[in-house]
Amino acid sequence: MRHRQAIALLALVGLFVALYLWLHALGFGGAIKCGAAGGCETVQTSQWAVFLGRPVALYGVAGYLAILIVALAALRPAALTQSNWNVMLVSLATVGVLFTAYLTYLELFVIHAICRWCVGSAVIIAAIWIVSLLSLRTPAPRTDPAASQPQPDPRV
């Protein structure tokens, strides 16, 4: 359960990072806040900032939203014992990590500029991926009613 909670919280943070980049790509808010070194504007205005006709950040918003929804769904009491949710989370996180790796490669070797927000998103999705992998190794909590049966008080 702790793994799924951690994934949900990380996905929530990632969602807002991607949301900010997406809204900026749509023209809201003027210059992107990127620190003194800059780099975000170079990345955001490059030809690689658009994928299949949509701003790359939109895929981030969709991805983090999907992970958040699955993680929250997996936290329902009925889902806590089902391990297939962990598999779904690993699958989503793996897609995210691979896409992020591709984007990071473009930043480093093609665009030659680093966007701090993109680095932040890369760290978040990598963390989600690691936590989701760890969740595969953790046994699901037991819900055997007998196991939670109150034991008779020996003093009685």
Place this chain on the structure above:
Amino acid sequence: MNRFYVVVGVLAVVLAAAVFALLKTGGGASAAAAGPPPTVVDDGFRGYTLGSNTAPVEITEYLDYECPVCATFATIQIPTIKEQLINTGRVRWRFRDYPLPIHKYSRFAAHAAQCAGAQGKFFEMQDQLFYHHQWAQTGKDPAALFRGFARASAVDLTAYDSCMEKGQFAARVEFSRQEGEQRLVDGTPTFYANGTKLFTNFRRLPNSDDFKAVVDSIAAVRH
């Protein structure tokens, strides 16, 4: 479990507020560049020109960057006019701003072009504004997009940002608009050839042949 959802809710609110604050402080179309200046001063500037200073005909175009007809003219007709009349030394083309009040960001766009012009990139920026004219159809704040155009025009962004923030050329843009008003500009684009208004039959989209005819007729009178 309940405490976890409280944490999720609080975190969502905090993050939403942070994104809102980032977007709000990110600038947007600065009022100084997007609106008319408090005072109008003549800085002696009379528009950027294309073509030879000795060309016998000067065409002055009053344009509005948000106007779709101006964009069509700039992208369809101007390349041919450049090739046939400007590059051959027959015409000098002068660009003057005439931001229409019905267009929310045309003054801002004119100002962006002037800020790029201060760095010798007026025509590059003008091409960006006209060739990527989708911005004029969205109604959204184009400040970030224009920065992208400025970058694509090889404009130094630090100087550009400062110019836009200060509204450095707001008075210049307004002076041009008032000049157009005095010359009875009645829409955009409006053209003058050696000071005489052209196409007074409200024809807004003349083509390169129309201008060739105008230049030929002026040349015939001179000979």
